[in-house]
Amino acid sequence: MSMLRKVGGVEVNTSSMADIAFLLLTFFLMTTVIRNEKGLVLMLPQWTTEPATSEKHQRNLFTIQVNSENKFLIEGEPRNSLRDLSSEIKKFILNNNVDPALSVSPPEAVVSLKTDRGTSHQAFVDALDAIQAAYYEIYAERAGISQKAFRELDLNDKIQKQVYDAARKDIPMNISIAEPTKTYND
Numbered sequence: 001m002s003m004l005r006k007v008g009g010v011e012v013n014t015s016s017m018a019d020i021a022f023l024l025l026t027f028f029l030m031t032t033v034i035r036n037e038k039g040l041v042l043m044l045p046q047w048t049t050e051p052a053t054s055e056k057h058q059r060n061l062f063t064i065q066v067n068s069e070n071k072f073l074i075e076g077e078p079r080n081s082l083r084d085l086s087s088e089i090k091k092f093i094l095n096n097n098v099d100p101a102l103s104v105s106p107p108e109a110v111v112s113l114k115t116d117r118g119t120s121h122q123a124f125v126d127a128l129d130a131i132q133a134a135y136y137e138i139y140a141e142r143a144g145i146s147q148k149a150f151r152e153l154d155l156n157d158k159i160q161k162q163v164y165d166a167a168r169k170d171i172p173m174n175i176s177i178a179e180p181t182k183t184y185n186d
Contacts, residue, residue: 025112037170062089064085064112064113064114066114082130085134085135092111110174111174113127113175113178114180115180136150139167142157
């Protein structure tokens with residue numbers, strides 16, 4: 001007579017698996033480093049569903065276009081670099097109706113930046129930096145400080161905020177960033 005022995009399955013105790021999974025999840029959450037990347041700091045206009053009705057006279061519009069080959073068209077003139085762009089923009093903004101080819105007044109002056117879809121980010125950022133540099137130079141001159149010092153003003157400090165507001169008074173940073181146009185390859 002042979003004795004058959006019934007072999008039963010081996011049980012694994014899984015009651016602590018949830019605890020182990022939770023500890024592993026906690027470990028990876030605590031040790032993972034999430035990079036905090038900075039983007040472009042832009043002041044967006046108030047959202048509205050109604051289209052803008054006021055048209056700007058061409059005289060009050062300083063146009064900068066960047067094509068898909070990163071070549072610039074500034075006020076209708078082709079250029080390869082942005083050299084002297086800030087000084088041209090300052091002259092345009094601060095015209096105060098002296099030159100009939102330039103803006104009527106600083107609040108009316110608008111600097112328009114338009115790109116193609118193929119424009120590199122670097123060309124866009126370089127053009128935007130040149131535009132903002134012109135405005136910050138104007139503000140810094142009005143405040144009687146350097147451009148770097150003006151950009152580093154602490155707006156939480158009451159006195160520095162007053163300097164900032166006085167320098168920007170009546171000269172808004174009017175930058176129009178147009179929707180990129182499609183290139184032939186799109």
